[in-house]
Amino acid sequence: MPAPQTLKQTPLHDLHRDLGAEFGPFAGYDMPIRYPAGIMDEHRHCRAAAALFDVSHMGQVVLTPDGGGMDGLIAALEQLVPGDIAALRPGRQRYSLFTNARGGVMDDLMITRREADLYVVVNAGCRDADVAHLEAHLPRGTVRLLEDRALIALQGPKAVEVIARLDPAIEGAPFMSARLLSLGGLDCWVSRSGYTGEDGVEISVPADGAAALARLLLSQPEVAPAGLGARDSLRLEAGLCLYGADLDPTVTPIEAGLAWTIGKRRKMEGGFMGADVIMDQLFNGPPRLRVGIRPDGRAPARAHTEIVDAAGVPVGHVTSGGFGPTVGGPIAMGYVTPEHAADGTALGLVIRGKTHPARVAPLPFVPKGWK
Amino acid sequence: MSEVRYTKDHEWIRLDGEIAVVGITDYAQNALGDVVYVEVPEPGKAVTAGGEAGVVESVKAASEIYSPVTGEVVEGNEALGDDPALVNSAPMAGGWIFKVKLADPAELDGLMSEADYKAFVDGLE
Numbered sequence: 001m002p003a004p005q006t007l008k009q010t011p012l013h014d015l016h017r018d019l020g021a022e023f024g025p026f027a028g029y030d031m032p033i034r035y036p037a038g039i040m041d042e043h044r045h046c047r048a049a050a051a052l053f054d055v056s057h058m059g060q061v062v063l064t065p066d067g068g069g070m071d072g073l074i075a076a077l078e079q080l081v082p083g084d085i086a087a088l089r090p091g092r093q094r095y096s097l098f099t100n101a102r103g104g105v106m107d108d109l110m111i112t113r114r115e116a117d118l119y120v121v122v123n124a125g126c127r128d129a130d131v132a133h134l135e136a137h138l139p140r141g142t143v144r145l146l147e148d149r150a151l152i153a154l155q156g157p158k159a160v161e162v163i164a165r166l167d168p169a170i171e172g173a174p175f176m177s178a179r180l181l182s183l184g185g186l187d188c189w190v191s192r193s194g195y196t197g198e199d200g201v202e203i204s205v206p207a208d209g210a211a212a213l214a215r216l217l218l219s220q221p222e223v224a225p226a227g228l229g230a231r232d233s234l235r236l237e238a239g240l241c242l243y244g245a246d247l248d249p250t251v252t253p254i255e256a257g258l259a260w261t262i263g264k265r266r267k268m269e270g271g272f273m274g275a276d277v278i279m280d281q282l283f284n285g286p287p288r289l290r291v292g293i294r295p296d297g298r299a300p301a302r303a304h305t306e307i308v309d310a311a312g313v314p315v316g317h318v319t320s321g322g323f324g325p326t327v328g329g330p331i332a333m334g335y336v337t338p339e340h341a342a343d344g345t346a347l348g349l350v351i352r353g354k355t356h357p358a359r360v361a362p363l364p365f366v367p368k369g370w371k
Numbered sequence: 372m373s374e375v376r377y378t379k380d381h382e383w384i385r386l387d388g389e390i391a392v393v394g395i396t397d398y399a400q401n402a403l404g405d406v407v408y409v410e411v412p413e414p415g416k417a418v419t420a421g422g423e424a425g426v427v428e429s430v431k432a433a434s435e436i437y438s439p440v441t442g443e444v445v446e447g448n449e450a451l452g453d454d455p456a457l458v459n460s461a462p463m464a465g466g467w468i469f470k471v472k473l474a475d476p477a478e479l480d481g482l483m484s485e486a487d488y489k490a491f492v493d494g495l496e
Contacts, residue, residue: 033431034404035433037406038404038405039405039429039430039431040405040430041405043430114409153448228405229430229431232431233431234432298407298452298455299408299410299428300407300408300428300433302432302433321426322430322431323408323430325405325430330407330408352410352426
């Protein structure tokens with residue numbers, strides 16, 4: 001596919017430039033990769049205080065019921081995801097997956113039940129396909145892509161404290177819940193969730209107020225900006241999947257270690273795309289499994305690095321890999337055959353033609369910062 | 372010690388007798404960001420001008436180091452094994468990458484002077 005002539009910009013693009021960001025293309029957007037502090041410091045600041053990320057490239061979608069009401073809407077959505085959405089109470093959020101007929105993952109997403117609709121956040125690179133998929137399977141007129149809202153993530157142990165300073169109504173919100181807050185005079189839909197392994201929030205804000213809100217947040221002493229580079233190293237340390245790298249249409253939720261996203265009722269009843277393949281793998285075991293990997297040495301193993309067993313026989317590939325600033329060494333995730341998936345299993349990573357010793361390691365690589 | 376010469380791939384090289392020291396420039400280390408791993412060439416490795424001689428890895432990506440000249444590697448900077456960030460903090464001093472015995476010292480004449488390299492980098496922005 002030819003690259004688009006011009007990259008899209010988020011409502012915070014000018015702010016990033018003022019902050020000295022280095023930009024790079026991501027999912028059709030010109031996104032900040034890092035700021036002058038550098039990925040290492042941005043990453044550490046997120047683990048120590050609060051980091052602000054622009055994630056406005058992600059797709060925000062609202063599903064509004066038609067004559068069938070919320071129950072009908074949820075029943076229709078449950079054909080596309082294996083999560084128990086019907087069990088969600090208003091204001092609660094769930095991580096889920098769009099699956100295909102072969103049991104593969106079409107995208108991973110967040111679904112929040114609100115009083116009168118469902119609020120969904122999908123990956124930027126899958127947004128158009130996801131909207132088409134929803135429109136094809138949900139009642140006519142129920143799917144609306146929000147194009148007038150930005151999305152800002154504030155992540156880190158101080159993030160909620162910062163938000164509470166602006167609107168105390170965040171206090172008491174459990175992780176994976178969401179509510180309406182007024183931040184700097186703007187109506188914001190705020191989820192207590194994130195993609196860093198830390199406590200924090202994701203703020204849906206009207207696009208025309210996004211830069212003012214970001215500047216207000218950055219003026220708080222705990223907050224520093226972080227780019228997509230730190231976002232990637234943070235999520236990798238947290239053992240979280242990146243769609244397109246660790247998840248794709250050929251990988252099932254069972255292989256990816258995401259069986260926990262399948263509701264108990266859904267396991268009993270099925271009724272989602274690819275349920276036959278997924279349930280067979282759940283009971284009989286998948287052909288491969290996602291694992292964490294710690295190289296013994298210092299050489300990072302990047303995505304597509306071949307993984308071999310102790311005898312040098314290929315057993316899988318790295319899907320995400322790099323350096324973990326908090327871990328203080330290289331870390332990776334990849335898929336291996338089940339007999340090589342136990343923690344501590346000795347593996348080899350073939351980097352530039354040389355095999356480097358490594359071991360299967362438990363995920364996440366860092367303790368989770370949320371309760 | 373002779374003057375430092377530069378390549379378009381952002382390596383520097385400084386001849387010291389028969390042996391030249393090679394590293395990456397301040398511009399290069401800044402573009403790479405935090406260096407977390409350096410694969411230095413083994414002594415005895417034959418390198419060619421413009422050919423691969425090692426790898427520098429930052430948090431986000433791996434980048435090749437090209438040899439500015441043809442010759443034989445006499446030493447890789449072992450200090451980078453424990454402290455790869457030397458490439459960031461002292462790219463033209465403690466963060467050198469390897470030492471090479473030149474096959475033809477005249478090759479240096481084809482590389483950029485400090486003033487030429489400065490102009491070259493200014494032209495990249």
